Amino acid sequence: MIRDITIGQYYPAKSAVHRLDPRVKLVSTLLYLISLFLFRSISGYLVATLFLVTVIRISRVPFSFIVRGLKPVIMLLMITVLFNLFLTRSGEVLFHAWIFTITEGGLVTAVYMAIRLIYLIIGSSLMTFTTTPNELTDGIEALLHPLNKIRVPVHEVAMMMSIALRFIPILLEETDKIMKAQIARGADLESGNMIQRAKSMIPILVPLFVSAFRRANDLAMAMEARCYRGGEGRTKMKPLHYKHGDYTAYVIVIVYVAAVVVIGRYVPLHVWIF
Amino acid sequence: MSIKLEHLNYVYSQGTAYEKKALKDICLEIPHGEFVGIIGHTGSGKSTLIQHLNGLIRATSGELFYNGENIYQDGYNMRGLRNEVGLVFQYPEHQLFEIDVMTDVCFGPKNQGLSAKECEERALEALHLVGLKEKYYKVSPFELSGGQKRRVAIAGVLAMRPKVLVLDEPTAGLDPKGRDDILDQIAYLHKESDLTVILVSHSMEDIARYADRLIVMNKGTVMYNDEPKKVFEHYQELEQVGLAAPQVTYIMHDLAGKGLPVRTDVTTVSEAADEIIRALA
Ligand SMILES: Nc1ncnc2c1ncn2[C@@H]1O[C@H](COP(=O)(O)OP(=O)(O)OP(=O)(O)O)[C@@H](O)[C@H]1O
Numbered sequence: 392m393i394r395d396i397t398i399g400q401y402y403p404a405k406s407a408v409h410r411l412d413p414r415v416k417l418v419s420t421l422l423y424l425i426s427l428f429l430f431r432s433i434s435g436y437l438v439a440t441l442f443l444v445t446v447i448r449i450s451r452v453p454f455s456f457i458v459r460g461l462k463p464v465i466m467l468l469m470i471t472v473l474f475n476l477f478l479t480r481s482g483e484v485l486f487h488a489w490i491f492t493i494t495e496g497g498l499v500t501a502v503y504m505a506i507r508l509i510y511l512i513i514g515s516s517l518m519t520f521t522t523t524p525n526e527l528t529d530g531i532e533a534l535l536h537p538l539n540k541i542r543v544p545v546h547e548v549a550m551m552m553s554i555a556l557r558f559i560p561i562l563l564e565e566t567d568k569i570m571k572a573q574i575a576r577g578a579d580l581e582s583g584n585m586i587q588r589a590k591s592m593i594p595i596l597v598p599l600f601v602s603a604f605r606r607a608n609d610l611a612m613a614m615e616a617r618c619y620r621g622g623e624g625r626t627k628m629k630p631l632h633y634k635h636g637d638y639t640a641y642v643i644v645i646v647y648v649a650a651v652v653v654i655g656r657y658v659p660l661h662v663w664i665f
Numbered sequence: 666m667s668i669k670l671e672h673l674n675y676v677y678s679q680g681t682a683y684e685k686k687a688l689k690d691i692c693l694e695i696p697h698g699e700f701v702g703i704i705g706h707t708g709s710g711k712s713t714l715i716q717h718l719n720g721l722i723r724a725t726s727g728e729l730f731y732n733g734e735n736i737y738q739d740g741y742n743m744r745g746l747r748n749e750v751g752l753v754f755q756y757p758e759h760q761l762f763e764i765d766v767m768t769d770v771c772f773g774p775k776n777q778g779l780s781a782k783e784c785e786e787r788a789l790e791a792l793h794l795v796g797l798k799e800k801y802y803k804v805s806p807f808e809l810s811g812g813q814k815r816r817v818a819i820a821g822v823l824a825m826r827p828k829v830l831v832l833d834e835p836t837a838g839l840d841p842k843g844r845d846d847i848l849d850q851i852a853y854l855h856k857e858s859d860l861t862v863i864l865v866s867h868s869m870e871d872i873a874r875y876a877d878r879l880i881v882m883n884k885g886t887v888m889y890n891d892e893p894k895k896v897f898e899h900y901q902e903l904e905q906v907g908l909a910a911p912q913v914t915y916i917m918h919d920l921a922g923k924g925l926p927v928r929t930d931v932t933t934v935s936e937a938a939d940e941i942i943r944a945l946a
């Protein structure tokens with residue numbers, strides 16, 4: 392049930408994308424997300440789509456797996472689209488009834504917005520699908536390292552992130568187990584009104600919190616026992632090193648961004664969607 | 666009155682990269698009133714199997730009949746099933762949540778719709794059965810030791826007076842006396858009130874002592890399903906899948922190998938003692 396959430400999950404596979412240095416993937420994802428806002432024409436979308444599809448193919452993450460990750464955000468997507476559709480007033484009026492007005496500009500903005508959001512989500516989840524949480528935090532730590540100079544505790548933040556990420560599946564599993572145990576004792580989690588349902592969560596939340604605190608405590612103890620003292624002077628077992636492929640990837644991404652900007656701005660392909 | 670599994674398959678996380686076939690084509694029948702032991706190395710699917718018995722997880726394919734009724738048919742009363750098939754999870758102490766032991770044990774009976782007085786009676790009876798000292802009844806369950814918590818959790822299921830009691834390694838991590846106490850009580854309930862018991866355990870000794878029948882799981886399939894004595898005759902095959910027979914089985918085989926005319930199919934210490942005395946006499 393809860394396990395169906397695929398956002399932020401790692402998808403193990405052997406691919407060129409999986410092998411890339413996490414820093415490359417972080418920077419590229421950021422660049423890709425920015426690039427989505429640098430154009431406003433069909434040709435730009437075509438380039439962005441082509442790039443995204445190619446990377447997905449190379450990454451060997453099944454398309455169905457990626458689409459499943461979109462499910463939890465569908466509501467958010469719908470709301471954004473509806474707002475854009477009805478509240479943008481520009482161009483010819485296509486439809487008018489009572490207080491609802493759809494204009495040509497509104498329709499175009501709504502469609503573009505939906506595509507942008509979907510690409511945004513797919514782009515960023517592709518990064519988590521192909522990067523283990525550990526690599527990800529290593530990458531973030533390395534990229535943010537310069538901030539150490541202005542007294543930002545980069546290592547501590549990265550450590551907290553990796554612990555939090557590590558705990559997500561553990562807590563999900565624990566929730567699943569506790570829910571089953573209480574259902575086995577006759578707990579009714581589905582029926583009743585709001586208050587009854589909130590109340591029926593108590594038998595799940597209390598053990599869950601107890602176990603979360605217990606685990607946090609154990610972890611802190613285990614870290615102390617191994618003389619963890621924070622980031623200072625700490626070396627890595629697997630330090631990050633750029634390889635040839637990583638530089639190539641940087642070049643490809645920069646070429647893509649340039650292409651999107653140039654093509655998206657100067658090749659105005661006016662094939663409107665309607 | 667029985668539980669019957671027909672060609673049951675279960676796949677975890679189907680359709681993802683983490684797909685894992687946990688149960689493969691399981692066919693079993695557990696008649697009413699039997700004491701069944703289940704063993705198998707870690708990850709062989711024991712916990713997965715028993716969670717099917719009260720409908721907590723639904724088989725990917727195959728059927729499960731409780732008293733002749735298919736529990737996967739539309740409109741089947743799952744709550745009724747869960748009232749009759751009590752399941753004590755592996756490490757059940759992690760499910761405790763109430764302010765004191767007594768209230769926690771009352772949780773199950775309360776969900777069955779019993780009055781406060783009846784709940785209390787049942788809780789007292791169950792707590793007495795698992796041998797928890799009375800001074801702990803009003804203590805917060807979080808202040809108890811691991812073994813005491815375990816007893817409370819088992820009592821929480823016993824208080825529901827199930828007809829079938831399924832226990833997933835109830836004695837893991839208990840001291841020998843605590844282990845014997847709990848298993849003796851369960852064996853007593855099995856005899857007295859005709860309770861069907863399904864016990865998952867890693868201890869061959871416990872199984873040999875209590876179970877009428879032994880199911881050996883291996884990689885999601887049923888490897889053996891027979892009387893414990895008969896199963897332990899295959900002790901060499903058991904070793905190949907990471908299991909073993911009770912220690913006395915080995916002693917008896919060694920003695921027989923050295924020329925003492927003993928039977929080798931004994932599985933408990935007291936039987937072995939009798940047999941050696943007989944052979945020496
Ligand atoms: N929630 C889950 N998601 C995915 N796979 C699981 C899950 N639970 C169990 N498995 C897998 O299913 C298989 C059977 O697990 P199960 O818990 O039934 O084993 P078990 O026989 O009870 O082991 P143990 O003796 O350690 O309790 C294992 O290989 C395990 O990795």
Ligand SMILES: [Mg+2]
Binds near residue numbers: 711755
């Ligand atoms: Mg188990």
